[in-house]
Amino acid sequence: MRRVIGPTALASALILLSAQIALGARPTHERLVVDESFAEELCGIEVMTHLTIKATLLGFEDRFVDISRAVVTWTNDDGDWLQNSVAGPVFFEERLDGDILTVTARHVGVHSHLISAAGQEAAFDRGTITFVTTIDLNDLENEEDDVFLGSEVVSVAGPHPEVDSDFELFCEVVNDVLG
Numbered sequence: 001m002r003r004v005i006g007p008t009a010l011a012s013a014l015i016l017l018s019a020q021i022a023l024g025a026r027p028t029h030e031r032l033v034v035d036e037s038f039a040e041e042l043c044g045i046e047v048m049t050h051l052t053i054k055a056t057l058l059g060f061e062d063r064f065v066d067i068s069r070a071v072v073t074w075t076n077d078d079g080d081w082l083q084n085s086v087a088g089p090v091f092f093e094e095r096l097d098g099d100i101l102t103v104t105a106r107h108v109g110v111h112s113h114l115i116s117a118a119g120q121e122a123a124f125d126r127g128t129i130t131f132v133t134t135i136d137l138n139d140l141e142n143e144e145d146d147v148f149l150g151s152e153v154v155s156v157a158g159p160h161p162e163v164d165s166d167f168e169l170f171c172e173v174v175n176d177v178l179g
Contacts, residue, residue, distance in 0.1 A: 027058065027059060027060050028057070028058065028059035028064075029056070029057075029058055029059075030056070030057040030059070031055070031056055031057075032053065032054075032055040032056075032057060032068075033053065033054055033055075034051060034052065034053040035051070035052050035053075036050075036051050037049065037050045037051070038051075042074055042174055042178070043170070043171035043174040043175060044171075044175070044179075045076060045174060045175070045178050045179055046076070046077065047074040047075060047076055047178060048074070048075045049072060049073070049074050050072070050073045050075070051070070051071075051072050052070070052071050053068055053069070053070045054068065054069050054070075055067065055068030055069075055070075056068070062093060062094055062095070063091065063092055063093040063094065064092050065089055065090070065091050065092070066089065066090045066092065067088075067089045068086075068087070068090075069085075069086070069087045070084075070085070070086045070087075071083060071084070071085050071086075072084045072086075074174070074178060076178040076179075079117075080116075080117050080177060080178055081116070081117045081178075082114060082115070082116050082117070082173065082174060082177045082178055083114070083115050083116075084112055084113065084114050085110060085113040085115070086109075086110060086111060086112065086113070087109050087110045088107065088108050088109015088110055088111075089108050089109065090105055090106065090107050090108070091105070091106045091108070092104070092105050096137075099136060099137045099138055099139075099140060100134065100135070100136055100137070100149075101134070101135045101136075101137050102132060102133070102134050102135075103132070103133045103134075103135070104130065104131070104132050104154075105130065105131045105132075105133070106128065106129075106130040107128065107129050107130070107131075108127075108128050109126065110124075110125070110126045111125040111126065111127075111129060111160070111162075112124070112125040112162050112170075113125075113126075114170075114173055116177045117177070118177075120177075124159065124161070125158075125159065125160045125161060125162050125163065126158050126159060126160075127156070127157045127158015127159065127160065128155070128156075128157045128158060129153060129155070129156050129157070129158075129160055129163065130153070130154050130155045130156075131151055131152065131153055131154070132151065132152055132154050133148075133150070133151040134148075134149040134150055134151070135147065135148055135149060136149055
């Protein structure tokens with residue numbers, strides 16, 4: 001399983017912003033700092049993950065901006081590590097049509113900068129990339145029945161070897177460095 005940003009931290013921030021956006025509140029300005037470690041399986045390899053995030057989240061009526069710097073370090077039992085650095089703003093826009101939610105996320109900056117313990121720069125995605133994700137919310141009051149309908153890359157500018165590999169490069173690098 002690929003993990004770039006801790007789901008708990010990201011979900012908390014998105015819920016906070018979504019609630020304020022849904023209520024039509026004034027623009028929000030939140031700061032988020034995360035520093036946590038946990039064991040997990042990454043591309044079939046048991047690792048210890050250390051996640052640090054420093055983010056500023058700006059919420060508006062139907063959109064928000066995440067300006068953050070995240071560093072994720074995965075370490076295997078032998079002490080070999082792989083680190084991913086992500087930095088730059090992400091512009092999110094939500095559109096609700098009935099119970100179908102469409103989220104457009106435009107990432108600007110460094111999306112994936114993988115460096116190994118040996119000092120190798122394994123992959124470096126940077127530039128601008130836009131994803132569109134569609135979710136059927138079914139019952140708007142019940143998050144449990146939400147259904148992920150799909151996600152697609154709708155525009156790319158700059159080198160994105162991870163996207164060019166159809167998102168298979170990451171696990172190849174993980175297995176080469178940590179396997």
